[in-house]
Amino acid sequence: MTKITCYGGVAQIGGNKILVEDREARVWLDMGQPFDYGSDFFADFLTARTRYGLRDHFALDLIPQIPGLYSAEALEPTKFLWKPPEFSAILITHVHSDHVNHLGYVDPAIPVHLGAGTRTILDSWETTSTFVNVKAHDFRTFRTGDTIRADGIEAEPIHVDHSAPAAYGYLVHTSEGTIAYTGDLRRHGPLRQLTDDFVERATKARPIALITEGSRVTPHDTRQNLTEADVKAGALEIVRGAGGKLSMVTFPGRDVDRIRTFFEVAKGAGRKFVVDMRTAHLLLTLKNDKRLKVPDIEKEDSLCAYSRQQQPKRWETELEKRLKDKVLTAEDIQKRPEDFVLQVEFPHLAELIDLEPPPGSPFIHSKSEAFDEEDISDRVLQNWLDRFRLVRHQLHASGHMSEDEIAEMVRTIRPKIVVPVHTEHPERFTRFSPHVVQPVREQAMTLTAGSTG
Numbered sequence: 001m002t003k004i005t006c007y008g009g010v011a012q013i014g015g016n017k018i019l020v021e022d023r024e025a026r027v028w029l030d031m032g033q034p035f036d037y038g039s040d041f042f043a044d045f046l047t048a049r050t051r052y053g054l055r056d057h058f059a060l061d062l063i064p065q066i067p068g069l070y071s072a073e074a075l076e077p078t079k080f081l082w083k084p085p086e087f088s089a090i091l092i093t094h095v096h097s098d099h100v101n102h103l104g105y106v107d108p109a110i111p112v113h114l115g116a117g118t119r120t121i122l123d124s125w126e127t128t129s130t131f132v133n134v135k136a137h138d139f140r141t142f143r144t145g146d147t148i149r150a151d152g153i154e155a156e157p158i159h160v161d162h163s164a165p166a167a168y169g170y171l172v173h174t175s176e177g178t179i180a181y182t183g184d185l186r187r188h189g190p191l192r193q194l195t196d197d198f199v200e201r202a203t204k205a206r207p208i209a210l211i212t213e214g215s216r217v218t219p220h221d222t223r224q225n226l227t228e229a230d231v232k233a234g235a236l237e238i239v240r241g242a243g244g245k246l247s248m249v250t251f252p253g254r255d256v257d258r259i260r261t262f263f264e265v266a267k268g269a270g271r272k273f274v275v276d277m278r279t280a281h282l283l284l285t286l287k288n289d290k291r292l293k294v295p296d297i298e299k300e301d302s303l304c305a306y307s308r309q310q311q312p313k314r315w316e317t318e319l320e321k322r323l324k325d326k327v328l329t330a331e332d333i334q335k336r337p338e339d340f341v342l343q344v345e346f347p348h349l350a351e352l353i354d355l356e357p358p359p360g361s362p363f364i365h366s367k368s369e370a371f372d373e374e375d376i377s378d379r380v381l382q383n384w385l386d387r388f389r390l391v392r393h394q395l396h397a398s399g400h401m402s403e404d405e406i407a408e409m410v411r412t413i414r415p416k417i418v419v420p421v422h423t424e425h426p427e428r429f430t431r432f433s434p435h436v437v438q439p440v441r442e443q444a445m446t447l448t449a450g451s452t453g
């Protein structure tokens, strides 16, 4: 008998935390934090007290009290007693916070399996940001083709295309049959073949269950449906037409495809791509991973880093030393704005005061559009753009399959049952399959080779 229990990702986008139990094996699929985690109780400077581990999280019922999962350190300030680990392994699909962030509370003795690229990116982000803190674990990295064994379960990571590099889905082979888990995936990125490989392998496995994401399974997917190639072509046109103006861009920090896209855009327009120090650190860290093919910031003439000239942290000082004359300041850019495509992230908008971009300069917003008109940071961003008379362009390729693509995937794989997660509209899955079983939060569903209950 095999059981699946969803502790997160139920009727919400992100926060995946799915337990698969089969005989001796108890394996987690992802350990994510939902995007709106704690938003009913916390806002602005009111946050959970980090020195108290899980104390505030338990008291407010934000995270389930699961014996044998959490670290002694996270439990020490709570009334919940630490117990030795009761789980075989955690299988991570990719580096995004809604799939990894709650590793920070997990007992370090539980093995955490993840792609080699994911591990590298986590390392870089733990150095350069304050909001990634998954802590030390028994990390076991894999490459495509490897098999993970954990207490009698075998799991095969299969690469997929997503807006983070080194993203995987899994085929988990249990005593009752195979469970296929998509993680997050798309088919319109530069590496769509990877997703096609996953669908093909999942189809061949004749799975008893397909646990699938559905971020864009919604009655109102009004967003742009662009491919990465569309983003590149659109950006190239904007930057080529920018004349003597400074071209600026903001994009999701871990999206290596997007970094490559804007590097190629800058090059194609005869400009230099100037990334912030965090992106520069990521590029240098990923340089050793030959499969990811990131541009080499130490060698490429068209790639530089931007120094904000504030009190640098240690890693920034080290990076500046290493990159030497590839580090530019606002003054350098202000002198010849027509030479650059500059990455400007939201927390660094005040740099515009020093950069003094010529009015009419393009600002490419290469991220998801704001969810609604009340989005505070979007209003603040717009105020900065208005203040400096910058022209906003929206160009983004989503990391997720459209509803039609999800439907096609489900029909191709033909699993015994479909379990929708990572979606706000799980009810819509009944349109593509007569065998949808809706997960109920923290309630186990039983899978057998013949039926489910």
Ligand SMILES: [Zn+2]
Binding pocket: 013, 014, 015, 096, 098, 099, 184, 422
């Ligand atoms: Zn996700």
